[in-house]
Amino acid sequence: MSAAPVTIMIATPKGRHRLVGESDRNVAQPAEEILRALGADVRPAIFWVECADKAVQSVLTNYLSGVKAEVLARSRAGTFQSKGGRGFS
8 A cells, every 4th residue: 555654552451563664564464453353351451553644544453443342243243263364565
């Protein structure tokens, strides 16, 4: 999407993660993996996206919100799998 530098901060019950990349693609997948690895513990996790390109910031925020919602739904249904995912493109 963008070549603007992107930072994603994720605060979880187990610690904080700071992901920095030269584009949204460089940070989206690792952020998704962190959220998915939490399983049901993703509920209290919070994240924020910093990027000069506000459209990229919005897309990533919405994407990661969707990942978090999916992880919560799967953990409630008992079908959660920590590997894999829908990917970011």
